[in-house]
Amino acid sequence: MSILIMGTGYVGITTAIMFAELGIPSTGFDSNAGKIAMLNQGHLPIYEPGMEPILAKHLASGTLRFVQDEEEAIREHQTVFLCVGTPSNSDGSANLHAIKQASEWIGKYMQAETLVVIKSTVPVGVNEKVSEWISRKQTSPIPFDVVMNPEFLREGSALEDALAPDRIVVGSDNMEAAWRLLSLYAAIECPKIITTPKAAVMIKYASNAFLATKISFVNELSGLCDRLGIDIEEVSHGMGLDPRIGTKFLRAGIGYGGSCFPKDVDALLHTAAASRQRLTIIENAAKVNRIQPLQALDKWELKMPSTFSGKTVAVLGIAFKPITDDLREAPSLVILSELLAKQAKIRVHDPLAVLPAHFRSLGIMQYDSIEEALQGADAVILCTEWPEYRQADWQAMKPLLNGNFVFDGRNALDKQSLTTLGYEYYGISRH
């Protein structure tokens, strides 16, 4: 029997394709009709390498389809995954508008007993709200279950992560509903946990907050290492060899971004404040992340003979990480704003991400090639570690520049070879 995925953004489209890959017919619905039209034409509204041909394959076989009408979508299905967005409100809490709207539609249109699965990242207690929103819209009492099933995929490797997850977490007080959900994942081999809805939610928030804290830990430490003349890369490497610490998420840089770490950390802090329980480590992880790009820029400015004012700066990479066109909460945007405040002239390159109109209107130009972006630049700032930048011919590009400063916000370039070529290279505590 087909399952319904509500919300076809990064998580929804990946979930729909994942189930199609597992041989389970899936239907995607999104309130954004433009996305559904695109998907029906075989085009992804997101950038995920290798995913479009798989989408086309399942569209052609009929294992996957997309519909524009919520009533039709809900009437035909008894298993519904909520994959809608949960952005931040201005106070840091999770905005549940889309979750509420989708729940009310389920209540209004469901025809038979339904399993509602919440894959979106939502705070503790939202399963109860969803039950309430569904019930209130029902005209006759059709039974349903609400089960939490947080998602752990990463953008850029979304389908691989979904098909080979580290774990599947199911939060439910009803074992039968939990097993019904787990039966859909039967073909995936990984640890599968059934826990309470509250614990399932906390596993998701705690995982993101821990990873964010790990990054802020190494970023804060990089400040001390810099003062002491220690290369943070050597420290991360040495620390990471201890399997209790691990090498992952120990890369120093200009900070974490993306649609989830900042938002989920804020939402967890909001939950903590509402529960009158401070989370000082996580509060400070967020604080370190806010100042990290600004501190890096200030340090780099001191390396130059004069300030950034009036200087031409080439910014390489604006996406929040490589292999995505996503700019949400990207640290590059902080760097761009600060460079504007410092009255620099800015030239940008990114292989995929498009500079927001707001920055264009302020005079920042985006170029299609690295060479064009570097033309006449006094300094280069790398914000995203796209492989293109490491592989670029820095020797051939040198005559294009007016200055020789390379500031590497991701410690991605080869310091030794750039220095040999006559560049003045500074990264995040590279010594």
Ligand SMILES: NC(=O)C1=CN([C@@H]2O[C@H](COP(=O)(O)OP(=O)(O)OC[C@H]3O[C@@H](n4cnc5c(N)ncnc54)[C@H](O)[C@@H]3O)[C@@H](O)[C@H]2O)C=CC1
């Ligand atoms: N992006 C990621 O890598 C991950 C995201 N998550 C979580 O998953 C959730 C979704 O995230 P993304 O897919 O990134 O969001 P997104 O913004 O890419 O997609 C959300 C989609 O929901 C649609 N939508 C809004 N209201 C709707 C409604 N009432 N009915 C149907 N569709 C509706 C929007 O039009 C949009 O296409 C969030 O809670 C996020 O925190 C969890 C793990 C990874």
Ligand SMILES: O=C(O)[C@H]1O[C@H](OP(=O)(O)OP(=O)(O)OC[C@H]2O[C@@H](n3ccc(=O)[nH]c3=O)[C@H](O)[C@@H]2O)[C@H](O)[C@@H](O)[C@@H]1O
């Ligand atoms: O909840 C979510 O949405 C997802 O958030 C992250 O995935 P994602 O945002 O796609 O990106 P990551 O690869 O985790 O990177 C996040 C940010 O941390 C930065 N980062 C990462 C690792 C590191 O060592 N240093 C570092 O600065 C990256 O540059 C990037 O800006 C998590 O890794 C996923 O498990 C989770 O499902």
